Amino acid sequence: MKTRITELLGCEYPIIQGGMAWVAEHTLAAAVTNAGGVGLIAGGNAPVDYLRDQIRQCREAVGDKPFGVNIMLMSPNAADLAQLVIDEGVRVVTTGAGNPGTYLPAWKDAGIRVIPVVPSVALAKRMERAGADAVVAEGTESGGHIGENTTMCLVPQVVDAVEIPVIAAGGIADGRGMAASFMLGAEGVQIGTRFLASEEAQIHPVFKELVIKAKDTDSIVTGRYTGHPCRNVKTKFAKKLAAGERDGSLSPEEFENLTVGALRRAVVEGDLESGSFLCGAIAGMVSEIKPCAEIVKEINDGAERLLSTDRY
Numbered sequence: 001m002k003t004r005i006t007e008l009l010g011c012e013y014p015i016i017q018g019g020m021a022w023v024a025e026h027t028l029a030a031a032v033t034n035a036g037g038v039g040l041i042a043g044g045n046a047p048v049d050y051l052r053d054q055i056r057q058c059r060e061a062v063g064d065k066p067f068g069v070n071i072m073l074m075s076p077n078a079a080d081l082a083q084l085v086i087d088e089g090v091r092v093v094t095t096g097a098g099n100p101g102t103y104l105p106a107w108k109d110a111g112i113r114v115i116p117v118v119p120s121v122a123l124a125k126r127m128e129r130a131g132a133d134a135v136v137a138e139g140t141e142s143g144g145h146i147g148e149n150t151t152m153c154l155v156p157q158v159v160d161a162v163e164i165p166v167i168a169a170g171g172i173a174d175g176r177g178m179a180a181s182f183m184l185g186a187e188g189v190q191i192g193t194r195f196l197a198s199e200e201a202q203i204h205p206v207f208k209e210l211v212i213k214a215k216d217t218d219s220i221v222t223g224r225y226t227g228h229p230c231r232n233v234k235t236k237f238a239k240k241l242a243a244g245e246r247d248g249s250l251s252p253e254e255f256e257n258l259t260v261g262a263l264r265r266a267v268v269e270g271d272l273e274s275g276s277f278l279c280g281a282i283a284g285m286v287s288e289i290k291p292c293a294e295i296v297k298e299i300n301d302g303a304e305r306l307l308s309t310d311r312y
Contacts (some may be wrong), residue, residue, distance in 0.1 A: 001304055004165040005188035008113055008133055009092055010066045012036030013300040015178070016136075016167060017292075018192030019043070019070020019094055020144065020278070022267040023203055026054045030061035031200035031292035036300075038092060043071040043081045051081060055088045066091050068113075073098025086110040094136060094190075097145060099123075101130045115167065117190075119147025124158045124166075132164060136190050139170030143193050143231050143280035146170075146221065152184065159185030173282045175302015182307060191299070193280035199291045206270030208289060210235070210277055216284035223259070226252045233277040237262075 005014040015037035017029065021044040029039030039062075041054050051069070058067050069090050071081050074097040082103040085093055093107060096117040100107075107114050108131055117136040118124045124135045137158040139151025147154075151170035159166045168181035169190035178189045195201060196211045210233045220234040222241040232238040241258065244250025250258070259276060266275030290298075 001300060001307075003187035005134065005167060008165065009038050011038045013296055014167075014188035015296055015299060016040065016068075016094075016188060016190040017195050018142075018169065018190050019068075019096070020192050020196075021045075021072070022263050023192075023196065023201065024070065025202055026058040026061065027202050028195060028198065028200050028292070029067050030058045031198070032195065032296060033058075033062045033065045033067045035293040035296035037296045039067045040070045040092075040094060041067070043069055043075065043078075045072075045075045045077065046081070048077065048080050048084050051084060052088060055084075055090060068092025068094060068115075070094045070096065071100075072096050073100060079103075082107070085112065099126070099130075100132075104131050117169070118158070119149060119154070121154075121157050121161045124162050128162045128164050134165040134167060134188075135162065136167040136169050137186070138190070139168075140221075140231075141171030141281040142169055143219075143283075144278040146229055146231050151181075155181060155184040155186050171280060171282045173280075173285050173299075175299050175304075175306060177282070178299055178303035179306035182303065189299075193283050194286055194295055194299075195292065196279065196283075197286045197289045198295055199289060203267050204270030206272065207266055207277055211279055211283050212287050212289060214279070214283035214286070216281075218284060219279060219281045223255065226255055230276065230278060231280060233279045233283065235272055235275075235277060237272065237274055238276065 003014045013036045017032040017039045019040040019042045021042045024042040029041045032039035092113045094115045113133045115134045116127045137155045140146045155168045165187040167188040168186035173194040218234045262276035265271040266277040
């Protein structure tokens with residue numbers, strides 16, 4: 001399946017692995033890239049030396065195949081990471097939690113493909129004017145930090161509003177989701193939750209078990225009153241946060257204090273008592289751990305079969 005995204009990024013399949021903080025490290029990114037997609041390493045709040053090492057290990061594993069780095073612009077060291085991707089010759093950068101306009105000219109001068117993640121039409125248009133190569137239109141079904149618009153509503157509106165390619169994200173875990181995204185006008189998909197249940201994902205076994213055992217009602221959004229809503233697996237800890245938000249027993253400051261380090265506790269320690277297991281609403285459809293190569297091929301082949309029939 002060839003689209004403007006495969007041409008832009010030089011990948012076999014128009015499938016990008018989400019830049020999930022504490023999850024998207026070099027092993028996972030390399031596995032997705034070697035499977036024909038584009039793997040991403042999460043910058044997050046990572047020290048420069050750590051991220052440099054991650055980039056170099058990924059490059060050693062994939063050779064000339066494309067991979068990228070996700071930079072969270074609200075991170076205190078975003079400027080240092082923005083320079084690092086230039087210094088290390090990274091070919092693809094995705095951004096979230098802010099406006100990358102400050103860094104875009106330097107990235108473009110370095111030949112980097114810049115793909116901001118956007119939750120709205122207005123931001124998509126702004127990113128196109130700033131010189132972005134494509135945008136990821138991410139619906140509220142996604143895990144982690146989210147907007148309010150759904151993928152099905154957001155993607156076609158963004159497609160109609162911009163000329164650059166649009167990548168759909170949020171609630172996509174199989175060929176049906178990819179085919180539906182393409183019918184809405186997307187030319188690629190970004191997938192996170194499905195890769196949590198991959199053999200190469202270096203996350204705690206407790207996290208993987210939560211994903212594959214999740215039902216359709218097992219995700220919950222917390223933190224709206226802090227201005228940073230996140231979708232999580234509905235654990236006892238997540239329900240405690242939601243209850244405190246709902247009844248006012250937790251102030252926004254108390255909420256933030258409880259969640260500092262909670263993602264690391266989930267990913268690294270599998271801590272059900274105080275960890276935030278960020279995960280998309282589509283987890284209820286994920287029931288098996290597989291190698292990234294199988295996941296990527298199944299999603300792409302499934303979409304191709306659907307899009308090649310007369311049913312649409």
